[in-house]
Amino acid sequence: MSFDVGKIRGEFPILATQVGKKPLVYLDNAATTQKPQEVIDVLDDYYAETNANIHRGVHHLAEKATEAYEQARREVGQFINASSENEIVFVRGTTEGINLIANSFGNKFIQEGDEVIISTMEHHANIVPWQLFCEASGAVLRVIPVTDSGELEMSAFNDLLSERTKLVSVVHASNSLGTINPVKEIIEKAHAAGAKVLLDGAQAVGHFPVDVQDLDCDFYVFSGHKLFSATGIGVVYGKYALLESMPPYQGGGDMISRVSFGGTTYKEPPGRFEAGTPHISGAIALAASIRYLEKQDRTALLAYEHELLDYATESLSEIEGLKIYGTAPEKVSLVSFTMEGTHPHDVATVLDADGIAVRAGHHCTQPLLQRFGIPATARASFAFYNTREEIDKLARSLAKIQVLFA
Amino acid sequence: MSDLTQLYQDIILGHNKRPRNYGSLDEFTGKVEKNNPLCGDEVTVYWKIKNDQISEITFTAQGCAISRASASIMTDLLVGKTIEEANIVFEKLRLYLSEEPPEGSSMECLGDLVAFSGVRDYPSRVKCAVLPWIAFLES
Numbered sequence: 001m002s003f004d005v006g007k008i009r010g011e012f013p014i015l016a017t018q019v020g021k022k023p024l025v026y027l028d029n030a031a032t033t034q035k036p037q038e039v040i041d042v043l044d045d046y047y048a049e050t051n052a053n054i055h056r057g058v059h060h061l062a063e064k065a066t067e068a069y070e071q072a073r074r075e076v077g078q079f080i081n082a083s084s085e086n087e088i089v090f091v092r093g094t095t096e097g098i099n100l101i102a103n104s105f106g107n108k109f110i111q112e113g114d115e116v117i118i119s120t121m122e123h124h125a126n127i128v129p130w131q132l133f134c135e136a137s138g139a140v141l142r143v144i145p146v147t148d149s150g151e152l153e154m155s156a157f158n159d160l161l162s163e164r165t166k167l168v169s170v171v172h173a174s175n176s177l178g179t180i181n182p183v184k185e186i187i188e189k190a191h192a193a194g195a196k197v198l199l200d201g202a203q204a205v206g207h208f209p210v211d212v213q214d215l216d217c218d219f220y221v222f223s224g225h226k227l228f229s230a231t232g233i234g235v236v237y238g239k240y241a242l243l244e245s246m247p248p249y250q251g252g253g254d255m256i257s258r259v260s261f262g263g264t265t266y267k268e269p270p271g272r273f274e275a276g277t278p279h280i281s282g283a284i285a286l287a288a289s290i291r292y293l294e295k296q297d298r299t300a301l302l303a304y305e306h307e308l309l310d311y312a313t314e315s316l317s318e319i320e321g322l323k324i325y326g327t328a329p330e331k332v333s334l335v336s337f338t339m340e341g342t343h344p345h346d347v348a349t350v351l352d353a354d355g356i357a358v359r360a361g362h363h364c365t366q367p368l369l370q371r372f373g374i375p376a377t378a379r380a381s382f383a384f385y386n387t388r389e390e391i392d393k394l395a396r397s398l399a400k401i402q403v404l405f406a
Numbered sequence: 407m408s409d410l411t412q413l414y415q416d417i418i419l420g421h422n423k424r425p426r427n428y429g430s431l432d433e434f435t436g437k438v439e440k441n442n443p444l445c446g447d448e449v450t451v452y453w454k455i456k457n458d459q460i461s462e463i464t465f466t467a468q469g470c471a472i473s474r475a476s477a478s479i480m481t482d483l484l485v486g487k488t489i490e491e492a493n494i495v496f497e498k499l500r501l502y503l504s505e506e507p508p509e510g511s512s513m514e515c516l517g518d519l520v521a522f523s524g525v526r527d528y529p530s531r532v533k534c535a536v537l538p539w540i541a542f543l544e545s
Contacts, residue, residue: 020409341423345445345470346414349528353410362446375446375468404414405422405471 022355030381072287093234097221112138150177150326172204177326229289233282243269334381412524421475440541477538
């Protein structure tokens with residue numbers, strides 16, 4: 001291992017929490033990640049030293065806050081290799097990002113009878129906005145099915161693509177199964193059919209490097225809080241020419257060029273899409289968590305996370321009655337499972353009594369779980385600050401369930 | 407595991423494993439499906455009311471031990487009762503799940519539901535315990 005997990009754990013103060021008399025074992029990273037002290041300090045310092053509204057003051061603090069906010073935009077742009085910081089729109093999170101695209105891009109470019117393709121493994125955040133949009137516009141929603149191992153059925157995708165397809169919106173890495181989708185292939189094929197592509201990167205950016213130019217995706221969205229930063233901040237990346245052609249999403253202050261009752265004109269992107277006072281401290285904290293990540297050897301982090309995933313998959317597979325959902329060869333580090341005779345909520349409660357935090361439920365992917373014929377799973381999701389010892393604790397605690405519910 | 411055995415008392419585990427009155431009714435005067443949108447758990451309650459009394463009540467469920475046991479005990483307790491009487495039991499249960507009853511108070515009408523005392527320490531699981539009751543009585 002080329003990095004020191006003990007040192008890394010020390011940088012995340014919450015990991016020292018005791019649950020009852022037991023040390024916290026935090027395995028709910030797909031829901032939200034914990035924050036390093038550096039990021040917490042940046043949030044603190046912002047309110048202690050910088051706080052002011054941005055883009056409209058001439059005083060010292062207003063300029064300082066504006067510069068920090070715009071610097072954050074530059075750093076986010078570099079992080080995903082956008083060609084310009086003007087391709088980065090700050091929003092509340094992945095959900096708002098997808099709603100922005102559905103409303104703005106959708107209303108302008110997708111008409112009645114046109115088609116939007118999503119997949120069975122989407123989070124509700126990448127289903128419901130399109131259902132709403134299709135209902136209002138008369139566009140048609142098409143869904144790529146999923147195989148037993150939890151991968152997209154690519155042949156079905158090929159069949160769904162047509163000249164009616166205007167947008168393909170799929171998850172980069174599944175929050176429920178962990179599957180990393182073949183997004184490059186999807187993008188190439190969609191582009192060949194004349195469709196644009198939106199990737200939901202909520203579960204991807206915290207695990208592996210993302211290069212939007214290399215991917216050639218048209219839109220990419222993600223949330224700060226799954227990237228070791230604050231809640232309430234997220235990002236829409238869009239190719240500039242595309243953003244430029246899109247109408248505003250919300251109207252308000254800061255997104256206009258000039259307002260009059262004879263007609264209002266809007267700012268160029270990204271300002272056009274950021275109505276009202278944004279989550280300034282959140283954007284700055286997001287840049288801080290990106291700096292934190294970039295300081296690490298990301299190849300080593302990823303290799304370590306894979307080791308954890310392999311170890312967890314192996315350890316959990318040995319438990320009687322435990323079934324893992326999502327066995328694709330390419331996965332982010334999470335394991336979704338059920339236990340025979342015990343509901344996932346009861347599994348999560350037993351684990352909680354041992355200080356182990358996992359998620360139980362449908363993970364906002366009800367159509368996906370319906371496809372597997374189950375109402376819920378328990379999910380252990382890992383970050384680079386987790387350890388093999390924690391996975392041992394998880395396995396020991398799960399073994400107790402057999403006894404308790406026998 | 408002392409905390410856990412408080413929550414998962416034997417009565418609850420027993421009802422979870424071998425629920426009473428489990429299944430649908432061929433003939434019923436009422437049927438309602440209820441789910442908990444937070445977790446996706448589902449319960450369906452079937453009942454027959456004759457002369458204002460609940461003459462039969464059954465359920466099917468996809469849910470945790472707490473909600474299944476609660477549904478099982480509910481169907482056991484409510485046969486022969488009126489809706490009004492059923493509401494009184496539910497009110498008692500709600501109160502029982504929120505605070506310890508004063509010493510000496512009679513919990514007789516709760517029957518096996520007294521085993522839910524441990525749920526008080528798990529606020530997120532109170533919803534599981536009341537789900538079948540809400541399905542039946544607030545439909």
